[in-house]
Amino acid sequence: MTMAECPAFGAPEGVLVTAGAAQIMRYYGIPSYASIVISETIGIDAQTGWEIAWTAQLSMMAGINLVNGIGTIGACDGCSLEKLVIDNEVLGGLQRILKGIEVSETSVVVEVIEDVGPGSHYLGHKL
Numbered sequence: 001m002t003m004a005e006c007p008a009f010g011a012p013e014g015v016l017v018t019a020g021a022a023q024i025m026r027y028y029g030i031p032s033y034a035s036i037v038i039s040e041t042i043g044i045d046a047q048t049g050w051e052i053a054w055t056a057q058l059s060m061m062a063g064i065n066l067v068n069g070i071g072t073i074g075a076c077d078g079c080s081l082e083k084l085v086i087d088n089e090v091l092g093g094l095q096r097i098l099k100g101i102e103v104s105e106t107s108v109v110v111e112v113i114e115d116v117g118p119g120s121h122y123l124g125h126k127l
Contacts, residue, residue, distance in 0.1 A: 042073055061098065070087045112125055
């Protein structure tokens with residue numbers, strides 16, 4: 001496959017198709033798979049950064065189950081150890097973000113909030 005025949009993996013349109021397909025597959029209970037974090041560039045630069053960010057974030061928010069493309073550059077023409085590290089960091093951070101914030105009586109410490117009340121602060125409160 002020549003570069004002219006290769007799809008633009010990092011293009012916004014490709015990400016939208018991937019996210020839409022992931023949502024449909026999630027709706028029907030089918031595992032989803034996609035190529036994300038693939039950059040069109042042959043080196044690590046700003047374009048690599050934004051392509052990693054939007055392809056990974058939207059796909060993961062859409063519920064993609066399995067990904068490939070980690071460490072690839074130049075539209076799958078090669079692999080970069082530096083990009084492998086960057087992809088790992090981005091995907092790990094997105095996994096944490098998608099877990100969200102736990103809101104429960106123990107994580108929020110409701111008793112302390114009620115004890116302190118409005119207009120005060122928690123700095124002097126003993127648990």
